[in-house]
Amino acid sequence: MRTFVKLCGLQTPEDAEKLEGIDADAAGMIFVPGRKRTVSPERAASIVSRLPAGIRSAGVFLNPTRDEVLRVWDRVELDLIQLHGLEEPEFCRWLKENLGGRIVKVFFAGKKSAFPPEAYARWIDAVLIDSVAGTDRGGTGKTFAWNLLPEEQKRWEAWGIPVWVAGGLHPDNVNRLLTEHLPHGVDTSSGVETNGEKDRDKMKRFVERVRRHDRRVH
Ligand SMILES: O=C(O)c1ccccc1NCC(=O)[C@H](O)[C@H](O)COP(=O)(O)O
Numbered sequence: 001m002r003t004f005v006k007l008c009g010l011q012t013p014e015d016a017e018k019l020e021g022i023d024a025d026a027a028g029m030i031f032v033p034g035r036k037r038t039v040s041p042e043r044a045a046s047i048v049s050r051l052p053a054g055i056r057s058a059g060v061f062l063n064p065t066r067d068e069v070l071r072v073w074d075r076v077e078l079d080l081i082q083l084h085g086l087e088e089p090e091f092c093r094w095l096k097e098n099l100g101g102r103i104v105k106v107f108f109a110g111k112k113s114a115f116p117p118e119a120y121a122r123w124i125d126a127v128l129i130d131s132v133a134g135t136d137r138g139g140t141g142k143t144f145a146w147n148l149l150p151e152e153q154k155r156w157e158a159w160g161i162p163v164w165v166a167g168g169l170h171p172d173n174v175n176r177l178l179t180e181h182l183p184h185g186v187d188t189s190s191g192v193e194t195n196g197e198k199d200r201d202k203m204k205r206f207v208e209r210v211r212r213h214d215r216r217v218h
Pocket residue numbers: 007008009028030032035036037060062084130137138139140141142166167168169187188189190191
């Protein structure tokens with residue numbers, strides 16, 4: 001199995017160019033208002049235009065309205081829509097049926113979802129388990145207690161939904177996560193930055209660690 005690798009929080013077209021020669025699967029852009037990595041749809045469109053072939057684009061939203069997603073969707077070529085808030089199954093259904101992109105629904109380790117997996121199952125393509133720090137959801141740079149993962153994996157994988165993991169991952173801890181929990185995908189942002197900017201060397205090392213694991217295990 002190839003572990004899906006998403007590198008999130010690209011802020012400039014130069015960040016996209018840094019991915020040349022890096023075997024990642026997706027790059028994410030933040031459309032959550034007021035966060036340090038937030039980009040406009042126009043900026044995101046120019047980032048996507050510079051992504052190396054084969055790297056998919058992901059748009060990250062947090063409790064958006066339908067119109068807010070549409071405003072981005074109409075301007076930016078997105079392959080994945082990542083929902084980082086408390087979006088309900090009905091909202092995921094609407095996006096899936098009307099936009100057709102792949103939907104990644106985020107849940108937070110140790111926080112129980114108001115809806116069971118079966119309510120989401122038909123409308124989402126992957127689940128991402130992330131950390132929450134105070135009121136901040138996403139991009140926290142903090143790991144969560146990975147011993148919560150087996151239960152989450154069992155819940156979602158029973159419905160055929162792949163589970164990805166985020167929250168404080170970096171080149172030096174991702175191998176331990178993969179070895180101990182074998183998630184279908186991993187995602188990182190803070191852990192591949194230096195002074196708030198995407199660091200090509202860290203992104204490359206992160207992805208190389210994952211691919212080394214893939215060769216050894218799968
Ligand atoms: O990255 C952000 O700034 C962000 C802000 C608001 C919602 C989501 C955000 N990031 C989404 C991601 O997919 C991150 O990669 C994920 O949360 C992990 O972040 P980190 O702990 O910094 O690696």
